[in-house]
Amino acid sequence: MVAENPAVLISQLPVIIVDGVTFGLQLALVAVGITMIFGQAHILNISHGEFAVIASVSAALLIPSIGVFPATFAGVALAAAFGGFVYKVVLLPAFRSVGEQRVLLGLFITLGLYLLLHGYFTNQFPTVYLSIRPEVQTITIMGMSFRFSAILSALISLGLLMLLAALLRATIIGKAIRAVSQNETGAEITGIPIDRMRLITFVLGCGLAGAAGIMRGLAATIGPESGIEITVLALLISVVGGVRSILGTVISGVLLGIVYMVASFLVGTFMSVVIMLLAAAVVLLSRPEGILGEFE
Amino acid sequence: MRPSSGLTSDSLKFYALLALIAVLIVLPFVFTGRYYWRILTQMAYFTVFAGSFALLFGGTNQLFLCVAALAGISAYVSGLLSLHFGLSQWLTIVIGSVMSAGVAAGLSYVSNVRKLGVAFVAILTLSFQLIFENVVTGLVSVTGGDTGFRPPTLSLGPLEATLGLELTNYFIAVSLAILWIVVRYWLLERSRWGLIMKAVKSEELASEVVGINVTRVKVIVASISGFVIGAAGALYGYFNGLVAPIYYSFASIDILSQVMAVFGGLASVMGPVIGSVIFTYINENVRYLGPISLSVYGAVLVILFSVFRNGLVSVLRRWTSLIF
Numbered sequence: 001m002v003a004e005n006p007a008v009l010i011s012q013l014p015v016i017i018v019d020g021v022t023f024g025l026q027l028a029l030v031a032v033g034i035t036m037i038f039g040q041a042h043i044l045n046i047s048h049g050e051f052a053v054i055a056s057v058s059a060a061l062l063i064p065s066i067g068v069f070p071a072t073f074a075g076v077a078l079a080a081a082f083g084g085f086v087y088k089v090v091l092l093p094a095f096r097s098v099g100e101q102r103v104l105l106g107l108f109i110t111l112g113l114y115l116l117l118h119g120y121f122t123n124q125f126p127t128v129y130l131s132i133r134p135e136v137q138t139i140t141i142m143g144m145s146f147r148f149s150a151i152l153s154a155l156i157s158l159g160l161l162m163l164l165a166a167l168l169r170a171t172i173i174g175k176a177i178r179a180v181s182q183n184e185t186g187a188e189i190t191g192i193p194i195d196r197m198r199l200i201t202f203v204l205g206c207g208l209a210g211a212a213g214i215m216r217g218l219a220a221t222i223g224p225e226s227g228i229e230i231t232v233l234a235l236l237i238s239v240v241g242g243v244r245s246i247l248g249t250v251i252s253g254v255l256l257g258i259v260y261m262v263a264s265f266l267v268g269t270f271m272s273v274v275i276m277l278l279a280a281a282v283v284l285l286s287r288p289e290g291i292l293g294e295f296e
Numbered sequence: 297m298r299p300s301s302g303l304t305s306d307s308l309k310f311y312a313l314l315a316l317i318a319v320l321i322v323l324p325f326v327f328t329g330r331y332y333w334r335i336l337t338q339m340a341y342f343t344v345f346a347g348s349f350a351l352l353f354g355g356t357n358q359l360f361l362c363v364a365a366l367a368g369i370s371a372y373v374s375g376l377l378s379l380h381f382g383l384s385q386w387l388t389i390v391i392g393s394v395m396s397a398g399v400a401a402g403l404s405y406v407s408n409v410r411k412l413g414v415a416f417v418a419i420l421t422l423s424f425q426l427i428f429e430n431v432v433t434g435l436v437s438v439t440g441g442d443t444g445f446r447p448p449t450l451s452l453g454p455l456e457a458t459l460g461l462e463l464t465n466y467f468i469a470v471s472l473a474i475l476w477i478v479v480r481y482w483l484l485e486r487s488r489w490g491l492i493m494k495a496v497k498s499e500e501l502a503s504e505v506v507g508i509n510v511t512r513v514k515v516i517v518a519s520i521s522g523f524v525i526g527a528a529g530a531l532y533g534y535f536n537g538l539v540a541p542i543y544y545s546f547a548s549i550d551i552l553s554q555v556m557a558v559f560g561g562l563a564s565v566m567g568p569v570i571g572s573v574i575f576t577y578i579n580e581n582v583r584y585l586g587p588i589s590l591s592v593y594g595a596v597l598v599i600l601f602s603v604f605r606n607g608l609v610s611v612l613r614r615w616t617s618l619i620f
Binding site for chain 1: 359406410413414415416418419420422423426427430431433434435546547551554558588589590591592593594595596597598600601602603
């Protein structure tokens with residue numbers, strides 16, 4: 001949808017902003033996983049968006065036989081389980097090395113994994129798109145009518161992000177995870193099982209990416225080829241938000257999501273990706289440590 | 297340098313390189329026919345892409361994930377200028393390559409000034425690749441969108457009359473490939489640039505301290521590589537007879553050249569070339585698999601990086617040092 005009339009933009013603005021926030025929160029769900037995994041294991045997961053595809057494609061395949069709720073939960077569980085497998089098996093060589101070498105190995109191994117998954121899904125399930133449509137279609141707030149599914153998706157995403165924040169802040173596991181990302185040696189000395197914390201982070205992060213895939217299917221449509229775009233946008237969001245800060249990630253997700261949707265309304269989808277990437281570049285070049293992040 | 301039975305490893309390297317160049321020249325007379333010539337031409341372009349990736353990453357630690365975009369910029373600029381303004385293709389290829397060089401230099405400069413680590417250079421260049429793909433797909437009125445456009449055919453003059461179109465195409469591609477091999481050999485083995493790059497790659501801070509301007513080295517290497525990638529990209533467009541996003545996507549250029557470069561060995565001159573030869577052969581043999589071949593490459597990349605990290609050439613070098 002490309003509109004030239006500014007009046008149309010202004011009247012549509014609340015709806016567009018809601019769409020932007022929804023999209024931004026979904027990307028933040030993916031980005032938070034990338035942020036956490038990078039903080040814990042120093043692995044920049046290029047294949048992270050594919051976990052959203054794993055969840056959404058398997059949910060779409062399962063929905064006809066077992067219904068919407070079990071299918072979506074099964075999809076998320078599958079993504080999480082596969083995350084555990086990737087940590088334990090695929091990334092093993094990366095964990096044998098340290099420092100910069102590990103970052104590089106992790107980068108290339110996950111790049112290869114992305115290709116593998118992308119090739120598999122686009123080839124095996126080229127037409128399996130997830131698109132969940134609740135029976136209530138629109139709701140009216142203050143005279144404006146919004147798409148119910150978009151609002152629902154935004155609320156669930158926000159809920160999940162808050163749940164994650166609470167988990168990291170208040171539980172022992174959360175504290176241990178934060179300890180590992182702040183100081184690996186220190187955490188090891190105090191007796192925290194680093195390997196198990198990393199595994200938990202991987203499973204959690206990949207599960208969140210899976211949930212983001214389902215949320216995308218609820219608010220719009222997600223197909224087998226969507227992985228890389230989700231990954232790149234989420235990577236940007238996590239870098240813009242500061243690679244270690246979860247609140248920063250959420251803020252930058254929402255901001256860039258709004259930029260994306262407004263731009264997409266004004267100039268069309270292709271150029272909106274460009275504008276969003278440029279916006280991210282501007283933030284990065286003016287504040288290389290990200291919105292709230294600390295610079296290593 | 298370890299002299300052993302009269303052959304130093306340096307002169308061994310030199311003769312191996314000469315042999316490789318000779319093989320590249322002889323190949324189209326061994327594998328004759330249009331089908332082989334097309335594949336060989338493609339291979340020659342990929343030796344350039346893989347070699348550039350290897351020089352950028354293996355030489356100066358700059359992980360550029362936008363080789364396809366750099367090639368594409370030059371291809372689009374050259375093709376469109378020739379198509380709409382009737383300029384000579386050879387002139388527009390130079391203009392396009394200069395633009396690719398400028399973009400590569402810009403990306404490298406920004407990464408250095410901002411002190412982005414390797415992983416973040418990768419993100420920066422990967423997003424640049426995505427920007428490129430979206431812009432050329434989105435600007436339908438200029439670029440022809442998904443279907444691309446047909447650049448005017450390259451005028452090859454008397455060469456084409458004697459050799460025929462396919463062979464001429466091959467020799468254009470292979471002369472660029474050989475030129476790039478020679479330049480990289482000179483850079484890495486015969487000039488002080490080899491030492492400078494080794495220093496920069498292993499310890500940036502220490503290199504600064506001994507008086508190497510790290511930013512300048514990286515930007516210069518990036519612009520040289522950008523120029524060559526641009527030249528290869530533009531010629532590749534004329535060779536294909538079509539300039540479209542699919543030819544300059546991450547999946548079609550970057551992945552293959554990365555696999556080739558990593559398999560051959562990033563730090564060597566010959567590695568990426570050998571990798572290209574081997575993977576062109578593999579590529580033709582997994583073609584029947586269709587899109588799933590992407591998965592095969594993914595698996596190969598995972599295995600390569602897990603097992604073969606230093607590339608084939610280092611393995612070969614170990615073997616030859618046992619023989620000689």
